[in-house]
Amino acid sequence: MALQFASRMDGLKGSAIRELLKIADKPDVISFAGGFPAPELFPVEGLEIVSKKVLEEDGRKALQYSSTEGFLPLREHISKLMEPQSLKADPDQILVTAGSQQGLDFCAKLFVNPGDVVITESPSYLGALNAFKAYEPKFVEVEMDEEGMLMDKLEEALKTNGNVKFIYTIPDFQNPTGRTMTIERRKKLVELANAYDVCVVEDNPYGSLRFEGEIHPAIKSFDTEDRVIYLGTMSKIFCPGMRIGWIYAAPAILNKFNLIKQGADLQCSTIAQRECAAFFDMYDINEHIKKIIDVYRRRRDVMVNAMKQYFPKNVSYTYPNGGLFLWVTLPEGMDSTDVFKKAMDKKVAFVAGEPFYPNGGNANHFRMNYSAMPDEKIIEGVKRLGEVLNELC
């Protein structure tokens, strides 16, 4: 038969990362490719206790359908969790989603008609770009420096594009670059969004994983006109396998997300939400986050120190103050997929940079993850990668 798919499927390709993970997932490969949190830090024992508790105390409710907006005690915990980012969220302004990935899909579904403009950082998170693409936007990229999106470039993009629906940004320890937007720029970004009457999608999976310095107030904390949509997730501070994230937004927007959620999958797992809430009742999540930070900070240092030792001098890289990733820049004209092929011969994997640019190009970059490998593998992997780079650069 001749399958006639919708036109939105034309631009949809598999995530380079997800496809690559299948290759990189072999046990003998040292992989800096995924965005996996360190599994040895998952609170397995705590979850055993809470899952028993939830099933024993309220098992029949935990296995039944429940409300679309999500389990209220969990939404109360989520509200508290965002407080260090200077947010005071009414739990009624929170919708529980299947990870923040679902929030990304919903943002494009809510706002984007084919041809509408979405402004992104350049580069930006691949998974977001893939989610958005299903709604056929035009992507306008805004250049970054070490302090995040360049505000004059953002203003230019807003000025020269008529139908901008939202600005998409990952302000803290950005995926893929590891960069953080300064507080001044956060304020300026809200000003610009107000002036040009567009929404902001603030994707913040890593904000609380700060290794040094003060946690930055979320962009949403400067929102004076209810136009910032904040996306959060349990994936990096608790565990990704349960698929719990959230959207925090003003009622006029959140009500629409609720409708979208009803059509998309009715609700998130009742039992996962109750287990997550019970865990937050019984354990101090901030203590748990501190443990994660200590491990990731050390791994970042191990990786950066190994890069200093093994990488050629014409290869540069970012120095993230938190999160899971850093970003490597090769000399102009080089293609990181060439590096990737040779690295895979040496059983080392990373993600080539080009797919992070919505309109392509910029092949001389790649993303490195430092959260998922133990110290000695980070050193060994960077060493092997250094050999490849010294050969090619």
Place this chain on the structure above:
Amino acid sequence: MALQFASRMDGLKGSAIRELLKIADKPDVISFAGGFPAPELFPVEGLEIVSKKVLEEDGRKALQYSSTEGFLPLREHISKLMEPQSLKADPDQILVTAGSQQGLDFCAKLFVNPGDVVITESPSYLGALNAFKAYEPKFVEVEMDEEGMLMDKLEEALKTNGNVKFIYTIPDFQNPTGRTMTIERRKKLVELANAYDVCVVEDNPYGSLRFEGEIHPAIKSFDTEDRVIYLGTMSKIFCPGMRIGWIYAAPAILNKFNLIKQGADLQCSTIAQRECAAFFDMYDINEHIKKIIDVYRRRRDVMVNAMKQYFPKNVSYTYPNGGLFLWVTLPEGMDSTDVFKKAMDKKVAFVAGEPFYPNGGNANHFRMNYSAMPDEKIIEGVKRLGEVLNELC
């Protein structure tokens, strides 16, 4: 600010059922409104055992990201689960989804451009209609009788509409009518789909919950040209709270669903999939299904017998051979929302019929659920409803 949503949001309204459940959910209301399975049948003790097992044996993997297509041992169980419906599914042709609701959303996302035609039974499942609406189809309804969709009417619909993308059907114990499509019509439906080169979405949440007679072969079992997409779910035979369903389709279609799943939420809960698979390893799901059938069969009988006793003679209703619902027809010209208001005064709830018709009308019907209430409440609820009907009819 002036929020500019995408045009797909124009037609999106809240599910009448989900909104209503908030009202009907009060403990003193006898509710025939939801589609809730009986919680007293949930295998809570079994789940306690398997959740402990999964966390103890493989906790770190269970809490980590995993593949988009789903946990292979679970897909193997799903394949076996479909065998009684004469299906032999390669586990590689199965994608695990967040309930079958997600499968419905994905079907429209994959096929429907604004204005494309989706053919549905008249009436059809409200949650499917809501999911499809986000992709702005034109709905063409096909009349049913007690044996399902009328095939001559279906052919007419195919003949007179150019851009039909798929035929949506719930062949077994249909929601909302409780009707089952005969085997002859299933074969005919595939013939027509072949002749007019359209896909079929077979939504089958209730097929194994048959109270009497033989389980019917799925429409997919007659599929000669890989054009039938089968949607299944654990919600009615296991529990809905874990949000596990699946799509079974040919590779050319399933690969596209995999891409959509990546963008939508990456994957289903790793731990829920492993728990579900472990439960199927340790327990006989068919024994469990038999227990559910015994209870629901009795409740159907209790409801139908009470209706015989208390409903006026000019009110008719279907007699389902399985599933969760039956369908009540009032005399022509009556509006079931009038009945609903008076019934709520007597603390009895059901779902008015009109929202089940994608193009509206047909207000003289309503849907009754018999799975979620104990016998004595069914009798008392139908009795009170009979009082309202005797007053109004």
